[in-house]
Amino acid sequence: MKVAFVGKGGSGKTTLASLFARRLARQGNTVFAIDADVNQHLACALGMAEMDAVALPTLGDALPRIKEHLRGDNPRIASAEQMLKTTPPGPGSRLVRVAAGDPILRDLTTEIGGVRLAVTGGFTENDLGVACYHSKTGAVELLLNHIVDLPGQYVIVDMIAGAEAFASGMFTRFDTTFLVCEPTVRSVGVFKQYAGYAADFDVRIAVIGNKVDDESDVDFLREHVGDALVGWVGRSAFVKAGERGKHLDITDLEPANLTVLDTAKALLDSAGKDWIKFTRQAHEFHRRNAEAWGSERAGADLSAQIDPEYVLGPQLLETAPVLR
Template identity: 70%
Template structure:
């Protein structure tokens, strides 16, 4: 995530292509209101416009994920925050399931799902976060393991906090230009995120020289993980000429390897992950979900279920 225009989508595409080159289980998701990840991965504009949208199939996604969970009366009763419980269907990163079969497509060698654009019919009557809710549901029900990667291009700035989606990641890479405005977004984001134990690593972008690096170090300190320098490779992609990822400049490729190493070093605290899901589901249920459903949707929380390999095997 990061400030609008900071290079979030560029970095998401570079990192996804870097991982795909190594043939690891990978799913990329475009959850930005500006849907540009497909094009950044190499799709033409017409091809990108034809990709199926998660947000258009939210009811089907809910129906699949609820399975025969007795705590969920119907797909219509599910919120974007509804956590899994006994009987729920889970998804992996690279497994086959009806959701992926219908809504995930290969783009530039990367398996990609998109939330879909904010359409004309949505103007004035809908919230983009209703579309992003499909991503939150998927991640709430995703059982991923070491060496498997879900890379999500998030919407800009503090919009990420409009739901519990910001807690669903092992590591958030915050893209930061060497500017006061970009650093301001970093401070705002970390101020919210760290109250919830969210890990944040800063990746500088559009870095020209040692002064840029020094500025970022002064402003973000030890959070600075690495940086992407000005890149002829990226410029070519922005002009529609997508080169093999192996042609990326050595220093920028090293930054991607550093990102993967940092991510691989993050242990997953499954009980905390479940507790955060329950917290935000409770918030949504009490704020508006219960009134809409005419029922107490906090009862959807299964207190004995923690999404982790051992619990799933036991069920």
């Protein structure tokens, strides 16, 4: 399953993403986490020291290699340079397997407490004033378009904060999107904005309340998000310890907060996989990007990269080319 954590800046989405990833890994699942936020904090939230986190390999720097790898010998893609962040796979493309040993993930991820983590990389001095962050998250969108996740495998993405998460088609790449929402007017305002976008594109969202102190906070969330609320996390000594550099085993998280994580997993699993919709949405957003700017820049009709008969799914794993 593929899942995103989104929300207003400071809502705690990175914390919730890390707790969810650690819980799933502790239960024996295969977990691949991606930090796609401009503020790169997921590695530290998972338990890595900050001095080690800054040295992690980045997807943004590896984008040319990722494109060349995924392109494989797909005859519809003339060169890696003609791949957009939305380019979908087709016959001859290399697919990405979440299991350990996948050649592209092997070199670009680091294991932290049973979770395989990839980071996009933050802004550098050379980026300031000349690049937007989507130039880095394009690597994430390409990977998501090519990942075939099987039962017991989870891809967890900590998305960029605020409505920027909807600035590309990446918001359609998930089986469920969890919006982390504080009991404040600003935070529920972000939810309402997300909910409108999600409804337009058949994106499944659910809300996890965070920083909840009392029943009045719960009532406030229920009033504003309704049935989308699947649970809430209270102030946590476990989380506070982690923020102070003391990372406990996830089983030490407060029982009520563990229950919220397990409820979220059950909701995610209940969504099921819809590879036909996943592929249709990939084609739709690639066509949009090709027509809006990609084809003109490339000097070629990049919408022709779409093979309408090709549907991503596990049935392709036996025949998709693999580079080892």
